[in-house]
Amino acid sequence: MDNQNLVDMANRIGDFFDSMPDREEALAGVAEHIRRFWEPRMRRALLATLDAPDTSGIAMSDFVRQALVSHRAQLTPAEPSTV
Known part of the structure; x- marks a missing residue:
């Protein structure tokens, strides 16, 4: 499974929900x-990617990480x- 692709998809989902005014509802x-x-x-x-100490360039957004x-x-x- 391509972890970079999963993180990219999660980041796109996060981009959609991040525009919501209620932060808890968005998360x-x-x-x-x-x-x-x-x-x-x-x-x-x-x-597992979230827990990995070295994600080697995989950039998960802070918003998705928090969610x-x-x-x-x-x-x-x-x-x-x-x-």
Whole structure:
């Protein structure tokens, strides 16, 4: 999975919601959009990129970073079953 592409997509989502006047509603909007429309492996990869100490030039916007951190619990998919 291309982490740069995931971050670029998240940044574009963030650009849309960042124009909203209510900051908390905008942050929740980013997280809700990603939760509803991104499959679990995409969300896992995005959160792993957020946690990575060296993102090697991957530029996640501060707004998206804040949305991911503040809504991490709802964005974290359940672990896949090993049945």
